[in-house]
Amino acid sequence: MPAVRVEKLEKDYGKVKALKGISFEVKEGEIFGLIGPNGAGKSTTLRILATLLFPTAGKAEVFGKDVVKQADNVRKLISYLPEEAGAYKNLTGYEYLEFMAKLYAKTGKSVEEMLELGKEISDLGNRLYDKVSTYSKGMTRKLLLARALMVKPRLAILDEPASGLDIINAYSIRQTIKSFARNEGVTFLVSSHNMLEVEFLCDKVALINEGVIIEIGSPRELKEKYEAKNLEEVFMRAIRVSAGGE
């Protein structure tokens, strides 16, 4: 059973067609990247998989569970990090993690373990005991990432995980994601418009543009196919090909 299966997924926001029938699969334990320019439909796809939005047409499943009909079941398997997110400002970072950990306790994990892990991933040291309202943008992002990962979900859906982080923090987050996938068997579905980040991180990527997936494969396969040095070049060529092919 694949971790994620998306079939001919469409999403309209009124007149705007954000997704025009995309299909892809994510294998269990894989780090899958959804890459594309602004407004391509990445966040829309992730939000449908996170049970927040309902598809206009098509189907989306997480470990065989339909994201619309079995939303409650899907939520037990996933952990979602929105592109733009905040934490409760009047809580301390630690209290925030504690609040979240307790809500996930019923999925069979120990609150203490989750908190231990959360502290480690957030890497905030003593600042974890300060109110969230005093955090910088990057610190908040790290806290949110820590909460998304500490619960060790079957599937982590991360919308631009490293947005707002400096290179050092972005690097360490990528290391954490990789080790979670290798050691904990967590499946990752991440979106990004930073092609280099994705190339380093992902086992497999889907290139999405204007609500259509134009190419799927491992970074290496894609680079070979388009005879490109990096994913950026792949993307530019793939867009040209798909536009020309129409």
Place this chain on the structure above:
Amino acid sequence: MSDFWIIVKKEIKDLLRNKQIIFGMIILPLILFPALGQMMQIGIEQAQEETKVVLVNFDKGEYGSLLVKSLEIAPNVTVTQIQAKDLQEAIKKAGEKDYNVVVVIPSDFSQKISSNEKTYVEVYAIFKGISAGMREGMSEGRINAVVQVLNEYLAKLKIEQNVQGDPEAILKPIEAKSYSIIKGRIVEVPPSVVSGIIFSQAFSIPLVLFIMITYVSQMAATTMAAEKENKTLETLLTLPVKRITIIAGKMIGTAGVALISSIAYMIGMKYYIGSLTPQTSEIGISLEDLGLSITPKGAFLFALSLFLAIVFALSISMLLSVFAEDVRSATTLVSMSIMPLLFPSFILMFADLETLPTAIKSILLALPFTHPILASRAMLMQQYSQMYFGIAYLSVITLITLYITAKFFSTEKVLTAKLKFGKRKRGRA
């Protein structure tokens, strides 16, 4: 244009483009205060209605008839003379019809006046409900006025005739002894005092309810809108927690804080009202003395009614705040929706439900927040059957609202409603 005016202009433009501000801060007050005046008018008109007197004259002499005549010609007083063998029967007969005062002239009335002794008439004001009680107080005043006119007339007569005797009995031969009848029971407290006590009840309960409901709905709107504003809502909605649990948790949390705040309010109000009207405690008359006691059953039913009204307010506020973009617009949106539901029940401060025109009565009964106010009165009057109806109605309305809210929260609208709202606005502009 100077920088100052550029900023002023932008600020005004910005504020006036916000429809909620226009409605909440400009249109609403223009409607609200005239409406409040209108309501007070209804109460005052009711209080000024005819005083309907049932008169029992046990006196066969001339002065008894004189008093009856004086009452008959007095403005705003209609007198119906009845035969009754005792006071109980007179009160019973008065209660059957819409009479609000019973006047009893004792059998030795004329004889005492003739022999220059002091005599009295008994005035019983019948309290039907616990609205302001202005009507009963006013009736007492009217009867007293008639008695006073008669006293002056008799005093003049006696002085002209050079009558000797107790000056007190000559100057003021007739004393009006006033009593109140509450729930068919005679209470030896003048109606004006009862009115005063009842007035503070009639006034403070709707006021406390108003404050409480406003607070509760503002808080509920704030907690929902803050989730949006601080971008914590998306995360919250993907947690392995049932949506209904999220709503219920927020509601109970809010209600808890509201409870603390309303207790603080009531304590504060008690001192505030206490400092304004010290007479109640000075006279030493409590509600119990008036036969208006609160039983555990009554208190429970009232609390239930209040609880349901609060849950309704919470639920509807959460639902509405989903459509707002930030905390500020959420609170305005909620108050402009809750106000019209809450405000008409203010009429109960000044008038009794039963005495209102049917149309107004039906509107009031349809509004959820009327019921806790009615329940607070039914609790004091120990009329429980009235409370059951209110509670049943509130339960149905509250459950429907809760259901809609829960349904709404299980769709994507909880995230996208805001955008549609915004888009519609932009489309119109």
